[in-house]
Amino acid sequence: MNAHIAPESSQAGSTQVGPVLVVDGLVKDFDGRVVLNGLNFTLAPGQSTALIGANGSGKSTLLKCLIRLIEPTAGQIKMLGRDVCALNTRDLRSFRAQVGIVWQRHNLVPRLSVLSNVIHGVQARMSGPRAWFQALAPAEVRAEAMACLDRVGLSDRAGARVDSLSGGQQQRVAIARMLMQRPAFILADEPDASLDPQTGEEVMALLLSLVRENGLSLLMISHRLEHTLEFSDRILGLAQGRIALDLPTAQADAAGLRRFFDHQEPA
Amino acid sequence: MTTPTVPTTLAPPPRFSHRSIPEYVGILLVLGLVISCLMATAPALDKLSRGIARLFAPSGMLMQMFPPDFSRIVPIGWKLLETLQMAVAGCFLGLILAIPFAILATDRLSPHPLLRQVARAVIALFRTVPDLVWAIIFIIIVGLGPAAGVMAIMVDKIGFAGRFFAEAMEETDVGPQDALRAIGASRLGTIVSAVFPACLPSFTATSLFALEKSVRGSAALGLVGAGGIGVDLKVAFDLFNYDEALAIILLMLVLVIAVEQGSGWIRKKLI
Structure with missing residues (x-):
């Protein structure tokens, strides 16, 4: 070079x-x-x-x-x-x-579920309680979040608490959250x-x-x-x-x- | 096989670090202040011993307390229930209202420095004024009875929980907040999605401690006429019914222990 x-x-x-x-x-x-x-x-x-x-x-x-x-x-x-x-x-x-950002530290909310963390990505285009937690999210948002998790190979862990995942899995959840933004x-x-x-x-x-x-x-x-x-x-x-x-x-x-x-x- | 210790020529550091003359002067000043306070206010030993002897004399208050008189257990029980209701209602309202005050008082979350200063000042005021004084103020506003007690507990808890909630929010990891801020999340969205979940253990512990404190405090509020068991306790003492007073104290103790045990169980389950 x-x-x-x-x-x-x-x-x-x-x-x-x-x-x-x-x-x-x-x-x-x-x-x-x-x-x-x-x-x-x-x-x-x-x-x-x-x-x-x-x-x-x-x-x-x-x-x-x-x-x-x-x-x-x-x-x-x-x-x-x-x-x-x-x-x-x-x-x-x-x-x-x-603009989607993937951080060195994944910066997920540790006590929440994987699905809730991915749904947080929708706050880029939607505000209010529907974007705060998975329990309050509309069906189409939940389905899109599951599709994003599927893209990173973690749809089977959607209900798990994010702090129960390995470092690599957490980084993938962060990428799924970023995809949820549609960046x-x-x-x-x-x-x-x-x-x-x-x-x-x-x-x-x-x-x-x-x-x-x-x-x-x-x-x-x-x-x-x-x-x-x-x-x-x-x-x-x-x-x-x-x-x-x-x-x-x-x-x-x-x-x-x-x-x-x-x-x-x-x- | 053991590794031989390598000898060193360096001496260990001194046991006590060297202090400057102003530091010694400061230590002496603090000591002098403590001693002068003790001399001005602490009871004289002879007076204390005479008082304790009076307490245990056959005609003394302690002897008259036994056996406790539970003949009025039903009305006392209802008053205890009212005390608990006052504590729960006042504590609930106080904790709910403490959240916005705490958000406004937090460096990173407050929308404006001026608002932050105002929120901090209000929290400090609510915390500084004793709940008995708040009870007297609310008796003037809403009259005698449990409503004044509930308001007094509420204000006291805004001051208490507002400070601890704000501290918890200050100390929480800012990474998840920054991540949400970076994708364009609103301030409220960031607070509810990232800050509250992270602070949940701390909020729970503070809330349960506030409830315990409220139950203990609500018993005393009756002394000034703000409802609850305190009125009965005051009347029992005023009429020299020390056996009934002991019964009330024992029942209050049962209530406080039950609340502490219950909150301890909840704390273990939630945190």
């Missing part, structure tokens, strides 16, 4: 219709400490893009800035055709409903971090299948190089608050990525 492709020029592995995400001059500083220093990149729809970088390089901050869980200091974000930074509170809620774009923050190698691989394969079969766009953070190489179409590398690496996965190799991690510079 020795090619360093300029951020704007990379269109790896996708038949681009129009960019699903455009980041232009994104800056984020925390009390003067600059974490993101003028990021520029574009993502085509229907792609799986891996975001790599050493700890503290700003990957999670970038993901949170994209949906304004953290407010950017400067710059522009255009995602799914909407100017994210210009959205008011109401529009921001409706925008976030279109157009998926952000995944180290979804394989706390899982054993085989379970981590299964979760990553599940996410990639959503890209391939449902046409969703995926931007994921992963520290596992083998997952980065196997489950992405394009790799973005973040170092010193900038995109320091941008290339199609087909042109990448493990040794080059490891060099990037070690030196945080273009491989």
